[in-house]
Amino acid sequence: MRVAVVRETRPQEKRVALVPELVGRLTGAGLDVVVETGAGLTAFHTDDAYRDAGADVRDDVLEGSDVILSVQPLDPVRVANLKPGAITLSFIPTASELEFVRQARDAGVTACAMELVPRISRAQSMDALTSQALVAGYRAVLVAAERLPRFFPLSMTAAGTVPPAQALVLGAGVAGLQAIATARRLGARVDAYDVRAASAEEIRSLGARFVELDLPSLEGAGGYAREMTEERAQQQRDLLAPYVTAADVVITTAAVPGRSAPLLVERDAVEAMKPGSVVVDLAAESGGNVEGSRPGEELTVGQTLLWGGANVPSQLPVHASRLYAANLVNLILLMTSEGEITVDLDDEIIDGVCVTHDGTVRHEPTRASLEEEG
Amino acid sequence: MRVAVVRETRPQEKRVALVPELVGRLTGAGLDVVVETGAGLTAFHTDDAYRDAGADVRDDVLEGSDVILSVQPLDPVRVANLKPGAITLSFIPTASELEFVRQARDAGVTACAMELVPRISRAQSMDALTSQALVAGYRAVLVAAERLPRFFPLSMTAAGTVPPAQALVLGAGVAGLQAIATARRLGARVDAYDVRAASAEEIRSLGARFVELDLPSLEGAGGYAREMTEERAQQQRDLLAPYVTAADVVITTAAVPGRSAPLLVERDAVEAMKPGSVVVDLAAESGGNVEGSRPGEELTVGQTLLWGGANVPSQLPVHASRLYAANLVNLILLMTSEGEITVDLDDEIIDGVCVTHDGTVRHEPTRASLEEEG
Structure with missing residues (x-):
């Protein structure tokens, strides 16, 4: 045949x-x-x-x-x-x-x-979703590191010590975990969040800090997160905002197959980031985890670069x-x-x-x- | 005052x-x-x-x-x-x-x-030359990794194992050593060459392989390499060519302050690289280590991307x-x-x-x- x-x-x-x-x-x-x-x-x-x-x-x-x-x-x-x-x-x-x-x-x-x-x-x-998510998670970090005006790693030099970049990864599925691992490889400090409390151990095993929000956990079927009420989603955004604002790099990877991506980061939080910060939204094609992201476009929001993914594995x-x-x-x-x-x-x-x-x-x-x- | x-x-x-x-x-x-x-x-x-x-x-x-x-x-x-x-x-x-x-x-x-x-x-x-060379060496690797169509690290996945990228760093001064360290962080295999035989130990201490060419060593004053005869330079290019051709990524950093950069890589070697390979020439502003590189430009040579640095620390x-x-x-x-x-x-x-x-x-x-x- x-x-x-x-x-x-x-x-x-x-x-x-x-x-x-x-x-x-x-x-x-x-x-x-x-x-x-x-x-x-x-x-x-x-x-x-x-x-x-x-x-x-x-x-x-x-x-x-x-x-x-x-x-x-x-x-x-x-x-x-x-x-x-x-x-x-x-x-x-x-x-x-x-x-x-x-x-x-x-x-x-x-x-x-x-x-x-x-x-x-x-x-x-x-499992092609998994294999392609691995690629997307890796690439998200390289996109961010190449555009960030600072070092990812701690640099100890004769002219003084430069602290490592602070990365925040939202969503710790396959892409998120790969992003965490790659950012850690490059020497960044990494915080990570997922609605599934079970992901805390995986996040910590990669050397990242698990962001614990004062919200009940959502554990879904088949390894994916379930959807949540709009009220709870707003609480989540509000609680995440200070982590976003404190980060040099934010990478969002929260997607629910076949549905719109949950909005995790509002424009205010992006605008409050340090000048020169970079946000990579891997979910831009399915509506975006970050307010205002557009697939395939690099936008400036405040003084932050907002990169929206479009067919990222293909890159x-x-x-x-x-x-x-x-x-x-x-x-x-x-x-x-x-x-x-x-x-x-x-x-x-x-x-x-x-x-x-x-x-x-x-x-x-x-x-x-x-x-x-x- | x-x-x-x-x-x-x-x-x-x-x-x-x-x-x-x-x-x-x-x-x-x-x-x-x-x-x-x-x-x-x-x-x-x-x-x-x-x-x-x-x-x-x-x-x-x-x-x-x-x-x-x-x-x-x-x-x-x-x-x-x-x-x-x-x-x-x-x-x-x-x-x-x-x-x-x-x-x-x-x-x-x-x-x-x-x-x-x-x-x-x-x-x-x-020492500002050193501090800025640190920055350039780091950035060279990110530029290459962001443009390479493959992973830098070894990736072991359920769909099989992907081998690490092979990087070649030419010139092991401050920028070169920083490039080696960064490429190693990202998981690449790294070969490196310098005309100063004394650099072999530094290269190996970073986990890279020292490329030994069958040429006499050139040790200069003040930590910089001396110039060499044109005949010896051609021998060096010929001996380096197979390493260039075998690499996925080549990063060249050989510059002698106040002089033209030595030509280390000829066009033929770049053209013989695997399709999709990336060459980063940090010496492009002072004449270039790679034939045809131009400062501030990304060119395609054969099926290789040739990136010429222009004020790279400023990036x-x-x-x-x-x-x-x-x-x-x-x-x-x-x-x-x-x-x-x-x-x-x-x-x-x-x-x-x-x-x-x-x-x-x-x-x-x-x-x-x-x-x-x-």
Whole structure:
């Protein structure tokens, strides 16, 4: 059977769904791999590198392919031309991709959404949200450090000692923990906060201080935080404000998949920061943790730089692609036996990721949205 | 006596020669401090911060002042209006500032060049080349890491292990050693080279590998490397090329004060680097260690990003200013007794830094250049 890798067409998407290094894992399982011409260039992989790894490189890869790999969902018009029974693996932000889902359903395509990999230990190696969050958390710190007019580390010099930067990380999921670890590597003092009290131990184990607010804890299902009332959210913002104001760098990472990001930092708190401070909002695309942040833009608020993330993993395309490709390959190999790929809905992982299959929409919220649209 | 701090007027200069934190060290020694309105703004210090620290802030600070502090040399026209016997403390790249030197001489001004602080242990706290090189070396790594499409550190994830970036640092003076330390902090593997064999131990003590080339060592005076023949320089480039090509990041820091920087890396080697690699040339302003680098520009050579530094310390203005100001304050206090500042040419440090004094040019190479001009 044949696995196709397409060239991404959306603006700012620099990742590629398969890297040359991992082609051999698919061919070794008896699968053919075809890569669209130029698919890897934005992630610094040449066509020759794919050929050397055992893939075929050509202009048209969709016709006749059994599995199609991409980072962003395919254009709906391309999905409509896939053969019935074909499988697509990609991210599918279903709320904004209803047309893609409709076309996949109507074409009899099995569309798998990498966001929906269940958070169980057997699926860890396929968890693309986690792998991409690792990249985003790392990059958030580099963005901040490169823009800060001061040192991150304590510097003891003959001309005196310069204190370390004070960083504040809000949200201690995968991206937040990676941000904490990277800021600590660079020598900053780090405070961190998460609504889940259970995160305190993880935060402390990385050498950061856990910010304890006088609020009841919110522990949600599946490792994500639950939403909270507006009154409690305002209390939280008020209690966080002095920590924001005291920090040289604030990195916010609080996102709830499929929902608007919670507002954690108000404009007043940003304006009260020291001149030259830097705020990085990794949640800018889903509404923002910081008032006024805009995805893909660097704004000045008071005398603070406010950087809004837009597809941040794509800004480290070599390794974001490498990790994402490994997630895909692991999922494909789970579906492969003796060179044949099958969709086994009795497997909890496959059941979880399949948004469409055999002419139906299997993801409940998406089916409801499509029915509403009519 | 009165010490004046001017607002820098040259483009891209964001540092300020005194920071509020250090005003008290001068006033505590019986000196008055006046700061030009807005002098600290580009380094994120407000006029009020200087006032709160005990300085006077006003529009015209030169008239009647005894000591004038700046980062870049004053405009020659401003020097001409200083009172006879006034002292200026700043960097003075004498080769390109002959007009400044001429005006200082004719006005009877004592112009002190911070580049000329002797490298003796008593003068370490006044060594501005060292303090600013620390800043440049740190920033070089952040510039590279922020632009590299891969992780610096080894990353062990559920989707596989990503190897650390390979960095190569050329020149292991203050900036080079700081670059090594910062790249190691961020988790990169680091190779480093210097023409001085004595640097091997320092390089290894920071966790980097010393690149040994099959060339005789060059040990110069005053801690700087000596120049070498063109034939030997070409051999060195040829022997370094495979290390350049194998690196994800190259940072070059080899500068000989007052001379052109040695060419260490040819274009061919840069073009042969892996796509997405980053080269940072801290010596771009003095001719460049890397063929084709240009100060203040980011160029693409092959598929490598080539970043040429231009006044790099100024890009971290808060702490570059803090360290530079401490250097100046320590030098002023050396010259101060009971609230009086005197120029004691019997002191080796004062003797070293004074380019002009009492109507004469004391710095031999500069006097020779002026006489050539006639």
